[in-house]
Amino acid sequence: MNRSTITVAQSNAFVSTFDLSPTGSGALDGLRFAVKDTIDVAGFKTGCGNPTWRDSHPPAVAHAVCVEQLLRAGAHCVGKTVSDELALSLLGENQFYGTPLNPRAPDRVPGGSSSGSASAVACGLVDFALGTDTGGSIRVPANNCGIWGFRPSHDAVSVAGVNPLAPSFDSVGVLAQSADVLAKVARVLLASAPVSTNKPATIHVIREGFALADAHVQRALSEPIRRLREIFGGAVRELSVRELVAGDAGDSFAKWVDTFCVIQWAEIKSGLGAWIANAKPEFGPEIAASFQLVDQLDHRLVAEAMQVREQYSRSLNQFLGPEDLLCIPTTPALAPLKGHPPPRSSSGSGYYPRTLSLTGVAGIGRLPQVSLPMAEADSVPVGLSLLARHGQDSFLLEVAKRLAKQAWS
Amino acid sequence: MNRSTITVAQSNAFVSTFDLSPTGSGALDGLRFAVKDTIDVAGFKTGCGNPTWRDSHPPAVAHAVCVEQLLRAGAHCVGKTVSDELALSLLGENQFYGTPLNPRAPDRVPGGSSSGSASAVACGLVDFALGTDTGGSIRVPANNCGIWGFRPSHDAVSVAGVNPLAPSFDSVGVLAQSADVLAKVARVLLASAPVSTNKPATIHVIREGFALADAHVQRALSEPIRRLREIFGGAVRELSVRELVAGDAGDSFAKWVDTFCVIQWAEIKSGLGAWIANAKPEFGPEIAASFQLVDQLDHRLVAEAMQVREQYSRSLNQFLGPEDLLCIPTTPALAPLKGHPPPRSSSGSGYYPRTLSLTGVAGIGRLPQVSLPMAEADSVPVGLSLLARHGQDSFLLEVAKRLAKQAWS
Numbered sequence: 066m067n068r069s070t071i072t073v074a075q076s077n078a079f080v081s082t083f084d085l086s087p088t089g090s091g092a093l094d095g096l097r098f099a100v101k102d103t104i105d106v107a108g109f110k111t112g113c114g115n116p117t118w119r120d121s122h123p124p125a126v127a128h129a130v131c132v133e134q135l136l137r138a139g140a141h142c143v144g145k146t147v148s149d150e151l152a153l154s155l156l157g158e159n160q161f162y163g164t165p166l167n168p169r170a171p172d173r174v175p176g177g178s179s180s181g182s183a184s185a186v187a188c189g190l191v192d193f194a195l196g197t198d199t200g201g202s203i204r205v206p207a208n209n210c211g212i213w214g215f216r217p218s219h220d221a222v223s224v225a226g227v228n229p230l231a232p233s234f235d236s237v238g239v240l241a242q243s244a245d246v247l248a249k250v251a252r253v254l255l256a257s258a259p260v261s262t263n264k265p266a267t268i269h270v271i272r273e274g275f276a277l278a279d280a281h282v283q284r285a286l287s288e289p290i291r292r293l294r295e296i297f298g299g300a301v302r303e304l305s306v307r308e309l310v311a312g313d314a315g316d317s318f319a320k321w322v323d324t325f326c327v328i329q330w331a332e333i334k335s336g337l338g339a340w341i342a343n344a345k346p347e348f349g350p351e352i353a354a355s356f357q358l359v360d361q362l363d364h365r366l367v368a369e370a371m372q373v374r375e376q377y378s379r380s381l382n383q384f385l386g387p388e389d390l391l392c393i394p395t396t397p398a399l400a401p402l403k404g405h406p407p408p409r410s411s412s413g414s415g416y417y418p419r420t421l422s423l424t425g426v427a428g429i430g431r432l433p434q435v436s437l438p439m440a441e442a443d444s445v446p447v448g449l450s451l452l453a454r455h456g457q458d459s460f461l462l463e464v465a466k467r468l469a470k471q472a473w474s
Numbered sequence: 475m476n477r478s479t480i481t482v483a484q485s486n487a488f489v490s491t492f493d494l495s496p497t498g499s500g501a502l503d504g505l506r507f508a509v510k511d512t513i514d515v516a517g518f519k520t521g522c523g524n525p526t527w528r529d530s531h532p533p534a535v536a537h538a539v540c541v542e543q544l545l546r547a548g549a550h551c552v553g554k555t556v557s558d559e560l561a562l563s564l565l566g567e568n569q570f571y572g573t574p575l576n577p578r579a580p581d582r583v584p585g586g587s588s589s590g591s592a593s594a595v596a597c598g599l600v601d602f603a604l605g606t607d608t609g610g611s612i613r614v615p616a617n618n619c620g621i622w623g624f625r626p627s628h629d630a631v632s633v634a635g636v637n638p639l640a641p642s643f644d645s646v647g648v649l650a651q652s653a654d655v656l657a658k659v660a661r662v663l664l665a666s667a668p669v670s671t672n673k674p675a676t677i678h679v680i681r682e683g684f685a686l687a688d689a690h691v692q693r694a695l696s697e698p699i700r701r702l703r704e705i706f707g708g709a710v711r712e713l714s715v716r717e718l719v720a721g722d723a724g725d726s727f728a729k730w731v732d733t734f735c736v737i738q739w740a741e742i743k744s745g746l747g748a749w750i751a752n753a754k755p756e757f758g759p760e761i762a763a764s765f766q767l768v769d770q771l772d773h774r775l776v777a778e779a780m781q782v783r784e785q786y787s788r789s790l791n792q793f794l795g796p797e798d799l800l801c802i803p804t805t806p807a808l809a810p811l812k813g814h815p816p817p818r819s820s821s822g823s824g825y826y827p828r829t830l831s832l833t834g835v836a837g838i839g840r841l842p843q844v845s846l847p848m849a850e851a852d853s854v855p856v857g858l859s860l861l862a863r864h865g866q867d868s869f870l871l872e873v874a875k876r877l878a879k880q881a882w883s
Contacts, residue, residue, distance in 0.1 A: 088773075088774050089774060089777070105744060122748070123748045123749070123751065123752040124748065125744075125747075125748055126743065126747035126748050126751050127740070127743040127744050127747050127773065128744075128773070129744055130642075130737075130740055130741060130744060130776055130780070133740065133773055133774075133776045133777060134776065134777045134780060137774055137776070137777035137778075138777065219629060220628060220629035220840070223641065223642050223737075223741065223780065224641050225638075225640065225641050225642065225740065225741035225744040225745060226741075226744030226745070229634075229638075231634065232632065232633050232634050233539075233632050233634065253777070255784065256777070256780035256781040256783065256784040257784055257788075258785070328539075328632075331536070331539055331542065331634065332539060332632065332634035332635075334535065334536040335514060335534075335536050335537075335538055335539060335634040335635030336634060336635070338534075338535035338536050339531070339532045339533065339534055339535050340532070342532065342535050343532040364497075364536065364537070364542055365497050365498065365542075365546055367539055367542045367543065367546070368498070368542060368543045368546035368547065368662075368665070369546075371539070371543060371632065371665035372665040374665065375664065375665040375666055376667070379666075431629070
């Protein structure tokens with residue numbers, strides 16, 4: 066679809082629109098942004114994609130810290146965007162608010178849970194949007210809608226005023242049409258000084274990450290990988306996931322996914338369980354299935370999962386030098402067709418376990434990740450992802466900017 | 475007071491007592507612990523020290539992840555402890571629940587906001603207790619009650635199931651009678667492997683940190699500092715706070731405190747503002763005064779404060795080698811006398827700004843800190859604090875254990 070002609074109503078990306086003026090001037094002067102409806106904007110209810118949640122919570126009295134930072138840097142806030150219910154999905158099909166438009170593939174889902182934020186950006190209605198990402202909720206919709214997505218290092222951006230899902234993995238990040246805007250906005254959120262380096266020491270292409278992707282995703286990404294080799298030469302090398310975690314057997318991501326899911330479900334139960342038991346909300350069938358997984362967790366598994374997480378996180382951050390990157394597909398498959406949700410199971414070879422295999426690396430490792438809209442298969446967007454060591458967000462973003470300039474030149 | 479004779483009722487440390495059996499066996503077999511009432515225990519309301527909060531929230535349906543970890547490692551949970559209202563005080567005088575006993579100085583406050591946890595440990599009613607610490611809420615009561623207190627690196631221990639105050643600074647930590655128990659429990663929460671090193675490369679004694687303390691605190695700490703020099707020799711050296719933050723003028727902590735307070739108040743408003751506006755809770759006069767400070771904040775200051783925080787945090791963590799420590803007094807003054815709350819102002823030379831000058835270093839820097847009960851003045855406990863680089867919690871705890879063995883030998 067020609068995005069210059071898409072209206073707010075056609076996008077179905079927004080739960081409300083308004084115009085909130087900047088409170089200062091700076092790097093984001095003249096830019097317009099939208100905010101996922103899991104993040105507070107003063108005076109509005111934070112609905113979290115579920116009407117029972119919206120109706121059982123009072124309006125926010127302050128902006129989330131991240132919104133405050135963006136307004137102070139000169140950006141205009143123009144609306145709040147549709148979220149999957151309680152941010153607990155990777156699809157973007159909300160039974161109460163509908164499915165935000167994926168203008169690059171209108172018969173496919175936009176991806177979630179930052180579905181409206183991705184759609185608003187992809188439809189050209191804003192310059193950038195805030196999203197949240199626990200298990201892929203920025204990266205997957207960025208991938209599906211063919212835009213740039215940034216998940217920061219864990220604990221690098223304030224989550225105050227942002228509805229928690231699983232605090233050990235929750236993050237606030239950005240979706241944008243360009244790498245330049247992505248990096249500018251990220252720098253404001255990270256409150257960090259710019260860096261000048263954009264030359265990776267090594268880019269480790271994770272073999273099993275590509276092997277688990279569908280054949281057309283592998284084919285689509287072979288050209289960007291070739292360009293990476295052309296631009297960075299010998300810095301690009303292949304690596305097995307076995308080499309990332311010293312002493313741990315296994316050449317698949319199965320243990321990563323198990324670990325991620327156990328901790329995520331335990332934390333979701335802690336954060337939302339009491340409200341669910343009390344408010345008895347109506348959920349769409351997809352979300353209800355997710356909460357069944359949450360409810361079925363044997364909580365005695367949590368302590369061991371925390372140990373595995375710390376072991377893997379420490380190994381990853383020791384393995385990666387300050388200018389090293391990891392490279393994986395953002396998702397293993399094209400965006401699912403609308404109305405055909407894949408099964409929720411977290412094991413086996415379905416969409417969810419394979420996607421979490423890829424998105425879980427940043428989650429487990431606390432690593433920053435950028436999804437780069439560098440390919441397509443049958444006109445459907447396919448994203449390539451780069452990850453850096455914890456705290457190396459600014460370096461990662463500079464590399465992304467360089468690739469945006471060079472990769473298509 | 476002779477702590478072997480103090481009853482639960484006399485301690486006034488608990489809001490409820492029960493016996494929750496371990497769900498596994500391990501490093502904490504046979505130990506009994508209590509949980510601050512800002513942390514979820516399934517089946518109980520998390521009251522956060524304020525009756526309106528308690529009455530407007532449903533009971534927890536799951537244990538907080540930290541409680542789950544401790545039960546799995548073999549510990550018994552025996553009760554929930556008094557917190558200052560919404561964890562927003564450093565005193566431990568709660569107008570609704572009373573003042574938990576400080577058995578080492580019964581005419582003085584126990585310190586807060588983890589007042590009941592510190593009291594339960596100091597009274598010998600439990601082996602250790604969980605607390606939370608945003609601006610000093612574990613370290614100050616550990617100091618006042620003459621016990622060991624540990625605040626972990628930020629983001630090193632799960633906060634799922636723990637009521638947030640200011641997420642950029644919130645942490646879950648431990649109070650204990652001995653350094654051994656402190657380290658054992660901390661290792662379970664950190665889910666980390668043990669380390670064998672306990673020899674600091676350098677212990678930087680921060681000159682201005684001691685200069686701002688009262689004369690009797692300085693005098694009381696001169697003996698432990700002398701012992702540090704005896705044990706670690708030339709590794710102990712003096713340092714000015716100016717050297718910690720490259721390029722930043724100023725030889726006081728004023729900018730640290732301002733930065734901490736702006737971010738803390740903004741985040742508190744984000745987290746609690748809507749509930750306060752809606753539930754209109756009754757607060758004690760001390761807490762009401764704190765919320766006035768929160769309400770008066772000019773939110774345009776937040777973005778700049780976040781920049782200063784990131785600059786300071788990055789400088790601190792670059793300055794500190796993996797086996798370097800910082801050394802400061804835990805608090806600048808003896809525990810205040812009961813019924814004589816110091817003014818809440820965050821500037822000037824009062825109790826709060828001087829205490830936040832010291833506690834804010836770990837907060838701003840995301841650093842782990844241990845308060846060591848190594849001195850007293852007129853029989854009132856005085857704590858010495860050691861801080862390490864972010865992520866070096868296990869090393870710091872090993873040093874603390876070594877000092878516990880050697881410093882009094």
